[in-house]
Structures are given as structure tokens and as C-alpha cells.
């Protein structure tokens with residue numbers, strides 16, 4: 699049975715293990731596809747939802763229009779396990795702690811895992827109500843060029859050191875009660891939206 703919700707716009711099977719990859723996706727790129735594939739495999743996820751953000755609260759410059767970013771992401775992804783979602787715009791949430799509270803409330807039968815690249819683990823302690831994020835859902839972190847060490851040295855990694863799951867047990871992460879997090883030292887792909895924007899790439903609408 700699917701846990702479908704008119705407000706979030708998401709149709710998620712009850713009991714499913716669902717990764718949430720939040721991002722500006724300005725534009726979406728192969729790095730997002732790569733970490734999504736690794737997360738599906740290594741965390742044993744059934745689905746990954748790309749939560750295309752209306753705008754990162756920490757970034758001063760606004761992203762391209764949401765509709766353009768959603769369309770570009772949909773054009774890039776060819777995997778039925780991956781959903782490109784505007785749930786944050788629908789819910790009217792911008793901060794991840796709020797988004798997770800609303801999603802967990804609306805999809806109470808789903809096992810969510812928050813996914814992010816290692817660069818975001820490095821600055822997680824600057825996010826609004828960041829401990830509430832760690833305390834609400836398991837968190838899966840994927841290596842990113844330049845940020846491999848953040849798994850050991852970031853504030854969040856140190857504060858939640860006892861909640862770290864060894865990489866060898868990564869497939870258990872969706873079953874763990876929060877706080878629990880796991881760093882995946884996967885092969886890395888050196889691509890970013892910043893570089894693509896600087897090179898003038900990113901899709902026909904730019």
C-alpha cells in the first residue's frame with residue numbers, strides 16, 4: 699500500500715526506506731546522480747526523493763526559478779526509484795528541520811534517511827535547529843572531493859560521534875533510531891553546480 703499525500707505530493711510505499719536528498723539543484727548534475735545511486739545501493743534504500751529547494755537559507759543569491767530546476771532534474775534522471783519533488787514549496791518550509799518535521803508527520807509509515815554530501819556535514823552546525831535534524835532521522839553522508847575529512851572533524855561529527863554507524867554496516871542505517879549517521883567513503887565525482895554555472899552550462903533555459 700502506498701502512503702500518498704496530497705499536501706507533500708509524494709506517493710511513498712508504507713514501510714519503504716526513503717532517502718531525502720535536499721538541494722538547490724541549480725542545476726542538477728552527474729554528482730547528484732552518482733551519490734543517489736551509491737546511497738540506494740549502500741544504504742539499501744527503496745527510493746530517493748530529490749527535494750528541490752525553493753532557496754537555500756544560507757545562500758545570499760537566489761537560485762534559478764524552481765520550475766526550471768525541477769524540469770532539468772527530471773530530464774537528467776532515468777531511474778524509477780528516484781522522484782524529483784517540490785515538496786518544500788508545497789509545504790512552505792525552507793529550513794530542513796521544518797521540512798523533516800512536516801514530512802515525517804505526513805508520511806509516518808515511511809523510514810526516512812536524510813542524505814547529503816560531506817560539504818554539508820562540515821557546516822551542518824550552522825543550520826537552523828540542526829540538532830533536531832540529527833535527532834529526528836538517520837543521516838547518510840557521502841564523500842565529496844575536498845571534504846572527506848569533515849566526517850572526522852566537523853562540529854556535528856564530534857557532537858554525534860557516539861551515534862556514528864561504521865561504513866560496513868551502512869545498510870542498517872534506515873532501520874536505526876535517530877540519532878544515527880553513517881559516512882560513505884564512496885568513489886568521488888568532482889562536479890558542482892557552481893562550476894557548471896561558471897562555465898555557462900546547466901541547461902537550455904540558462
Ligand SMILES: Nc1ncnc2c1ncn2[C@@H]1O[C@H](COP(=O)(O)OP(=O)(O)OP(=O)(O)O)[C@@H](O)[C@H]1O
Pocket residue numbers: 719720721722723724729730733813814815816817818840841842843887888889890891892893
Ligand atoms: N559531486 C558531489 N559529490 C558529493 N555530494 C554532492 C556532489 N554534488 C552535490 N552533492 C550534494 O548534493 C546535495 C545537493 O547539492 P547542491 O544542489 O547544492 O549542488 P552543489 O553542486 O553542491 O551546488 P553549489 O555548487 O551551487 O553549492 C548536497 O548535499 C551536496 O553536498
Ligand SMILES: O=C(O)c1ccc[n+]([C@@H]2O[C@H](COP(=O)([O-])O)[C@@H](O)[C@H]2O)c1
Pocket residue numbers: 719720721722723749751753754755756757792793794795818824825826
Ligand atoms: O535548514 C537550514 O538551515 C539549511 C541551511 C543550509 C542548507 N539547507 C539544506 O541543505 C540542502 C542543500 O542545500 P544546497 O543549497 O547546498 O544545495 C537543501 O535541502 C537546503 O535546504 C538547510
